[in-house]
Amino acid sequence: MVTTTQDLREIVATVPDPELPVVTIEQLGILRDVRVGPSGHVTVDITPTYSGCPAMDAIRADIVARLAEHGIHSVDVRTELAPAWTTDWITPDGRAALEEHGIAPPGRDTLLSRGRKSHGPAAPIDLTLSVRCPHCGSPDTRELSRFGSTACKALWVCRACQEPFDHVKAL
Structure with missing residues (x-):
């Protein structure tokens, strides 16, 4: 009940x-x-x-x-459109589920790093130099297309294992 x-x-x-x-x-x-x-x-x-x-x-x-x-x-x-959704709102278990199913989650970001106003102290900014392959973990990847299977994902490929994968765009 x-x-x-x-x-x-x-x-x-x-x-x-x-x-x-x-x-x-x-x-x-x-x-x-x-x-x-x-x-x-x-x-x-x-x-x-x-x-x-x-x-x-x-x-x-x-x-x-x-x-x-x-x-x-x-x-x-x-x-509700405000505040706008951000990939920071994806939970840790959500990130793990995405990766487990072959979708690279976005890097952890902060509101300040995207030019948005923050209501608290400045937090460290993660700098993502590459997207890790969710299949083999290699950082040797490249973006094939900014537009993937949905508008919120991009299509990437791993140079190490040659597998394509979706990457959730950081917003």
């Missing part, structure tokens, strides 16, 4: 990303908030990986369907 906001969040958190189904919307950092009003109405806030993301309609429908499976039918899924 679903009884708390935390229960609802845990249910919504299991929704897979339709373009990267090896990670959930929570692991990808798309799930922002889940609230329950006094009447039992549920509001879910999500942030797209970029403002024109074509997967948002599918994500909304999947959230509504997942909650309906648990008897929750009064649901509103809202899109």
